Amino acid sequence: MEKLSRDQIEQRLSELEGWTLEGDSIVKEFRTKNWKTTIFLVNAIAILAEAHWHHPDLEVSFKRVKVKLTTHEAGGLTERDFRLAGDIDRTVSEIMKH
Numbered sequence: 354m355e356k357l358s359r360d361q362i363e364q365r366l367s368e369l370e371g372w373t374l375e376g377d378s379i380v381k382e383f384r385t386k387n388w389k390t391t392i393f394l395v396n397a398i399a400i401l402a403e404a405h406w407h408h409p410d411l412e413v414s415f416k417r418v419k420v421k422l423t424t425h426e427a428g429g430l431t432e433r434d435f436r437l438a439g440d441i442d443r444t445v446s447e448i449m450k451h
């Protein structure tokens with residue numbers, strides 16, 4: 354999988370909501386209403402990561418989950434990161450509805 358150019362990264366980022374560039378990674382912080390929702394989100398993201406075979410760094414707090422994505426084997430951002438980011442957003446927004 355090829356590393357994306359700066360322009361491609363800007364383009365893909367503009368199609369997402371709330372994700373920002375942090376070095377060679379994209380990051381997003383999800384705020385939750387309580388610990389149960391936090392852990393539910395973490396589990397959902399973990400299952401998505403296995404399905405994509407692409408694994409984010411997660412920072413877990415009481416009412417906050419920070420997701421950080423990069424493609425280690427490419428040494429930067431690839432389409433895999435943006436595909437998983439989109440899937441995480443869709444899944445999290447479903448979970449937050451309830």
Ligand code: HBI
Nearest residue numbers: 406407408409423424425426427
């Ligand atoms: N997850 N974020 C991320 N980056 C990778 O390069 C990566 C991964 N999950 C699995 C994976 N690479 C495998 O292809 C290799 O570790 C075998």
